[in-house]
Amino acid sequence: xxxxxxxxxxxxxxxxxxxxxxxxxxxxxxxxxxxxxxxxxxxxxxxxxxxxxxxxxxxxxxxxxxxxxxxxxxxxxxxxxxxxxxxxxxxxxxxxxxxxxxxxxxxxxxxxxxxxxxxxxxxxxxxxxxxxxxxxxxxxxxxxxxxxxxxxxxxxxxxxxxxxxxxxxxxxxxxxxxxxxxxxxxxxxxxxxxxxxxxxxxxxxxxxxxxxxxxxxxxxxxxxxxxxxxxxxxxxxxxxxxxxxxxxxxxxxxxxxxxxxxxxxxxxxxxxxxxxxxxxxxxxxxxxxxxxxxxxxxxxxxxxxxxxxxxxxxxxxxxxxxxxxxxxxxxxxxxxxxxxxxxxxxxxxxxxxxxxxxxxxxxxxxxxxxxxxxxxxxxxxxx
Amino acid sequence: xxxxxxxxxxxxxxxxxxxxxxxxxxxxxxxxxxxxxxxxxxxxxxxxxxxxxxxxxxxxxxxxxxxxxxxxxxxxxxxxxxxxxxxxxxxxxxxxxxxxxxxxxxxxxxxxxxxxxxxxxxxxxxxxxxxxxxxxxxxxxxxxxxxxxxxxxxxxxxxxxxxxxxxxxxxxxxxxxxxxxxxxxxxxxxxxxxxxxxxxxxxxxxxxxxxxxxxxxxxxxxxxxxxxxxxxxxxxxxxxxxxxxxxxxxxxxxxxxxxxxxxxxxxxxxxxxxxxxxxxxxxxxxxxxxxxxxxxxxxxxxxxxxxxxxxxxxxxxxxxxxxxxxxxxxxxxxxxxxxxxxxxxxxxxxxxxxxxxxxxxxxxxxxxxxxxxxxxxxxxxxx
Numbered sequence: 001x002x003x004x005x006x007x008x009x010x011x012x013x014x015x016x017x018x019x020x021x022x023x024x025x026x027x028x029x030x031x032x033x034x035x036x037x038x039x040x041x042x043x044x045x046x047x048x049x050x051x052x053x054x055x056x057x058x059x060x061x062x063x064x065x066x067x068x069x070x071x072x073x074x075x076x077x078x079x080x081x082x083x084x085x086x087x088x089x090x091x092x093x094x095x096x097x098x099x100x101x102x103x104x105x106x107x108x109x110x111x112x113x114x115x116x117x118x119x120x121x122x123x124x125x126x127x128x129x130x131x132x133x134x135x136x137x138x139x140x141x142x143x144x145x146x147x148x149x150x151x152x153x154x155x156x157x158x159x160x161x162x163x164x165x166x167x168x169x170x171x172x173x174x175x176x177x178x179x180x181x182x183x184x185x186x187x188x189x190x191x192x193x194x195x196x197x198x199x200x201x202x203x204x205x206x207x208x209x210x211x212x213x214x215x216x217x218x219x220x221x222x223x224x225x226x227x228x229x230x231x232x233x234x235x236x237x238x239x240x241x242x243x244x245x246x247x248x249x250x251x252x253x254x255x256x257x258x259x260x261x262x263x264x265x266x267x268x269x270x271x272x273x274x275x276x277x278x279x280x281x282x283x284x285x286x287x288x289x290x291x292x293x294x295x296x297x298x299x300x301x302x303x304x305x306x307x308x309x310x311x312x313x314x315x316x317x318x319x320x321x322x323x324x325x326x327x328x329x330x331x332x333x334x335x336x337x338x339x340x341x342x343x344x345x346x347x348x349x350x351x352x353x354x355x356x357x358x359x360x361x362x363x364x365x366x367x368x369x370x371x372x373x374x375x376x377x378x379x380x381x382x383x
Numbered sequence: 384x385x386x387x388x389x390x391x392x393x394x395x396x397x398x399x400x401x402x403x404x405x406x407x408x409x410x411x412x413x414x415x416x417x418x419x420x421x422x423x424x425x426x427x428x429x430x431x432x433x434x435x436x437x438x439x440x441x442x443x444x445x446x447x448x449x450x451x452x453x454x455x456x457x458x459x460x461x462x463x464x465x466x467x468x469x470x471x472x473x474x475x476x477x478x479x480x481x482x483x484x485x486x487x488x489x490x491x492x493x494x495x496x497x498x499x500x501x502x503x504x505x506x507x508x509x510x511x512x513x514x515x516x517x518x519x520x521x522x523x524x525x526x527x528x529x530x531x532x533x534x535x536x537x538x539x540x541x542x543x544x545x546x547x548x549x550x551x552x553x554x555x556x557x558x559x560x561x562x563x564x565x566x567x568x569x570x571x572x573x574x575x576x577x578x579x580x581x582x583x584x585x586x587x588x589x590x591x592x593x594x595x596x597x598x599x600x601x602x603x604x605x606x607x608x609x610x611x612x613x614x615x616x617x618x619x620x621x622x623x624x625x626x627x628x629x630x631x632x633x634x635x636x637x638x639x640x641x642x643x644x645x646x647x648x649x650x651x652x653x654x655x656x657x658x659x660x661x662x663x664x665x666x667x668x669x670x671x672x673x674x675x676x677x678x679x680x681x682x683x684x685x686x687x688x689x690x691x692x693x694x695x696x697x698x699x700x701x702x703x704x705x706x707x708x709x710x711x712x713x714x715x716x717x718x719x720x721x722x723x724x725x726x727x728x729x730x731x732x733x734x735x736x737x738x739x740x741x742x743x744x745x746x747x748x749x750x751x752x753x754x755x756x757x758x759x760x761x762x763x764x765x766x
Contacts, residue, residue: 035710036703040717044694065681065706072682073702081698298448299455311427315464319456320419323448327418330713334423 002187002214003246003267009360011238011265014352017053017246019085019137020184021077024052026246027262027351029253029344030087030270034060036070036080039275040334041341043082049310049342050349053137054082055270058130059091059098062120063113067133075135075182087270088136089250090127092143092191093219104144106161124168128188132176137184140217141169143191148223155195162193163207170211189215189248196229198236205240216241217248218266222257231260238265255284255347256371259364262351269348274340279333281325284343288371292336297322310342385570385597386629386650392743394621394648397735400436400629402468402520403567404460407435409629409650410734412636412727413470414657417443419453419463422658423717424724426465432693432725433732436520437465438653441513442474442481445503446496450516458518458565470653471519472633473510475526475574476602487527489544507548511555511571518565523600524552526574531606538578545576546590553594572598572631579612581619588623599624600631601649605640614643621648638667638730639754642747645734652731657723662716664708667726671754675719680705693725 003026007014017024031038031046034057038046046054056076061067073079076086096102099111099120108123124142131139142165146158173188190208194200208216218237221230234249241247246267252258253271261269274284281293285305290297292304303313304321312321312335324332354363386409390397400407414421414429417440421429429437439459444450456462459469479485482494482503491506507525514522525548529541556571573591577583584601591599601620604613617632624630629650635641636654644652657667664676668688673680675687686696687704695704695718707715730750737746 035706035712037707037710037712037714040713042714042718043698064710065702069682069702073684073700079700079703079706081703299452301456315426317456317462319448319452320462320464323418323462324420327420327447329418329420330423330716331420331425333713334717335425 001244003244005244007356007358009355009358010263012262012351012355012360013265013267014355015246015267017085017268019053019187021083021085021137022052024085025349025352026267027258027348028052028268029258029348030055030268031274031341031344032270032272033080033082034272035064036061036076038341039279040337041275043080043084045338046082046341047084049338050345051084051341053085053087055087055089056080056134056136057089057091057094058127058134059089059094061088061134062091062130063115067130071133071135077135085138086136087138088131088134088140090131090140090142090191091122092140093145093251095122096145096147104161106164124165125172128169128172128176132173132181132186135182136186138187138189138215139173141166141188141190143193143219145220146193146195148195148220148225150195152197152200155193155197155200158195159193159200159204162191163204166190166208166211166213170213187214189213189217191217191219191250192237192241193220194233194237195220196225196233198233201233201237202240205237209240209242213245215246215248217250219250221249222251222271227257230257231264234261234264234266253344255344256368258344258347259351259368262348262355263360263364274344275337278336278338278340281332281336283321283336284340286370288373292318292321292332293325294322304339305343308339308342308346310339312336312339312342386627388627390739390741392738392741393646395645395734395738395743396648396650397738398629398650400468400651402436402570404466404468404520405435407468408732408735410641410645410731411435411651412641412731413438413651413653414724414727415653415655416463416465417655418447419444419459421720421724422662423720424658426463426467428721429465429724430467432721433728434467434724436468436470438470438472439463439517439519440472440474440477441510441517442472442477444471444517445474445513446498450513454516454518460518468521469519470521471514471517471523473514473523473525473574474505475523476528476634478505479528479530487544489547507551508555511552511559515556515559515564515569519569520567521570521572521598522556524549524571524573526576526602528603529576529578531578531603531608533578535580535583538576538580538583541578542576542583542587545574546587549573549591549594549596553596570597572596572600574600574602574633575620575624576603577616577620578603579608579616581616584616584620585623588620592623592625596628598629598631600633600651602633604632605634605654610640613640614647617644617647617649636727638727639751641727641730642734642751645731645738646743646747657727658720661719661721661723664715664719666704666719667723669753671756675701675704675715676708677705687719687722688726691722691725691729693722695719695722695725
C-alpha cells in the first residue's frame with residue numbers, strides 16, 4: 001500500500017506514506033521547493049527538522065533549467081541533493097496564475113513564460129513527460145485551475161476538463177511507468193476542482209475516484225476565498241474521497257488552517273508560508289504569528305518560541321533576530337524560514353500524536369485557542 | 384603568552400593565538416561579521432569549517448543596534464551565538480570611508496551615520512568604551528586612516544595622529560581592563576599606518592612597538608593601490624614589527640595575497656571577499672576564481688572544486704549552483720559563501736602545515752602557479 005492508516009480519531013487520520021525514497025508519517029507538511037530548493041534551507045537542515053517530503057514545481061523547472069537538463073543530472077533528488085521523497089506539482093495552477101496569455105483548449109494550454117515571454121504549450125501528456133523527466137516520487141495530474149471568483153458554468157467546465165485531463169494523464173503516466181524510466185516508482189495523484197460549488201466538488205471527487213489513482217489532492221482552494229468557504233468546500237469534498245488513499249490539500253499551510261483541515265481528514269499539505277513569511281520577518285509561534293522587527297523585541301532575550309526546540313530557538317534571541325532583519329542581513333530570512341518550517345513540521349507531528357492518543361479534539365481546541373488569541377495581520381498564501 | 388610561535392620557515396611563521404574563548408592556530412583567516420553575523424552563515428557552520436576567530440565592526444554595531452544594547456545581551460559572543468574568539472575593528476576605516484562628513488581634529492572625528500545621517504563623535508577613549516561594551520577578545524585601536532592616494536605630508540600627519548591616538552587607546556583600554564568588565568580578557572592591538580611611504584610605515588611600526596601591545600596590525604593597505612605596492616609596504620613594515628607578537632594584515636583575503644603575505648611573516652587576515660564574492664556567484668577554486676553563472680557550467684556535474692572537502696563540494700554540482708544563481712535563489716549566495724570561507728580556512732591551514740614541514744617556499748610557489756594560471760576578473764576588497 002502507498003498509504004497505510006495507523007490511527008483514526010473522529011475524521012482525523014494518522015498513517016504512513018510509502019515511497020521508494022522513504023516513508024513519511026501523515027499528517028505531513030511539505031515545504032515548497034518551487035525551483036528545486038526550499039528557499040534558504042539545505043536538504044540537510046530539512047532532514048534535521050524532520051521534514052519527510054518536499055515539493056517542487058514542474059512549471060518553474062520546465063522553464064528553468066529545463067526538465068531534460070534535470071533528467072540528465074539524475075533527476076531532482078540528485079540535482080538538489082535531497083534523497084527523501086519529492087512531489088512535483090504539475091504547474092496547472094502556475095500556468096493560469098503566473099504565466100502570461102494562457103489560452104485553454106480541449107487539448108491543453110498555450111502560455112508565455114513569466115520569465116522571458118517565450119511561448120510554451122502544456123498538454124496532459126506533455127506535463128506527464130516533464131514530471132517523468134524530473135523524477136519525483138509523486139507527480140500531480142495537469143488540471144484546469146479556474147480563477148477565483150468564477151461563475152458556476154465556468155467552474156463546471158474547468159472541473160469537467162480537469163476530469164478528462166486526469167484520464168489522459170493516467171494513460172500517459174501509465175505508459176511512461178511501464179518503461180520504468182527511473183529505478184524508483186512514480187505515483188500519479190489526481191486533483192479535485194470545482195471552485196466554491198459543493199456539488200461540483202463532490203462530482204469532481206467521484207469522477208477522479210473512478211480512476212483509482214494512488215492519491216488525491218484538493219486544488220483550487222486557498223486562492224483568495226474566505227476561510228469559512230474553504231472549510232465548507234473541504235467538508236463537501238472529503239467524504240467523497242476514497243478513505244484508503246492519501247488526501248492532499250494543496251497550497252494550505254497556515255497553522256490554524258492545517259489544524260482545521262486535519263480535523264476533517266486531510267493527510268498532506270504544502271505551502272510557501274513558512275519560508276515566505278520567514279523572509280519578511282514573520283515567525284509562527286505557539287502564541288500566534290509575530291513580526292520580529294517589532295520594537296518590543298529590541299531587548300528581548302527570549303527565543304522566538306520558548307517551547308520550540310529548533311536550532312534557531314536553541315541559539316538566538318528575538319533581539320538578535322530583530323537586529324538581523326533591521327540590518328538587512330540574509331541570515332535573518334534564513335533563520336526565520338528554518339524556524340517556521342520547524343514549526344509546521346512540529347505541528348503536524350503533534351497532531352499525529354494527538355490522533356494516535358485519541359485526543360485530537362481536545363488537543364486541537366487548545367492549540368487553536370492559544371494560537372488565535374493573538375491578533376494577526378492579514379496575509380495570503382499562494383505559490 | 385598571547386601568541387606562541389611553533390615553527391618558522393623563511394619569514395613565514397606558524398603559531399597559536401590564545402584567547403579566553405579558545406586557541407587559534409596561525410596563520411589565521413578571520414571571516415568578517417561586520418554586523419555581528421558572517422553574512423549568510425551560522426556560527427555552527429563556521430565551527431564546522433574550522434574557522435577559529437571572526438571579526439565584527441565597532442562602527443556598524445555602534446550605529447545599529449548600539450554597543451550598550453549588545454552589552455546588555457551579554458556581549459557579542461552571546462548575542463551572535465559564537466562562543467569562539469572575536470576581534471572588533473575600531474571603525475577607523477569606516478569613519479573615513481563609509482560615514483558622511485568625517486571632520487578630524489586632534490581629539491577625534493565627527494561624522495554622520497551612513498544609515499540615517501545622525502551626528503556622532505568618535506575619540507580614542509569613546510571607541511575603547513564601545514569596543515569594551517561589545518566585549519570582543521581582541522579590540523583594535525582607533526586610527527586615522529588616510530585616504531588613498533594621499534600626499535606624503537598628509538600621510539605623515541595621519542600616521543603621527545594614529546600613533547598619538549594609539550597611546551590614548553592604550554591608556555583608556557588599560558583603565559577599562561583594570562575594572563574587568565567581562566569574565567574574559569580583552570586585548571588591544573595597534574594599527575600601523577603610513578600610506579604607501581616605506582619610511583612612514585617603518586616609523587609607525589617602531590612608534591607603536593614602544594607601547595608594548597599584545598598584537599599589531601597593518602592598516603591602510605588593500606585600499607586601491609597596486610599589488611606590488613602593497614607587497615613593498617609589507618616588506619618595509621614587517622621587519623620593524625615585534626617578532627614575538629601576532630601580525631595582522633587588515634582587509635586582505637584574496638587567496639593569492641594571503642599566500643604572498645604569509646611568505647613575508649603575516650599571521651592574521653580578514654576580508655569580506657569570501658562572502659561578498661560568494662554572493663555574486665564567484666567561487667574560489669584551486670584552479671583560480673570562477674563565476675558559477677558561466678554557461679559552461681550548465682551541465683557540469685563536478686563540485687565547485689573537486690579537491691575541496693566542504694559540505695557544498697560534497698553535495699552539490701556546479702550545474703545546481705548555477706541554477707540557484709540563475710534563478711535568484713538565496714541558497715546560492717549561502718552555499719558559495721560557505722565554500723569560499725572553507726577555501727580560505729583550508730588555505731591558511733595548508734600554509735601552516737607547509738611551514739611546519741619547512742616546505743613553505745615550494746608549497747606556495749606551486750599553489751600560486753596553479754591558482755593564477757587561470758585569468759581572473761578584476762575585483763577589489765574593502766569592507
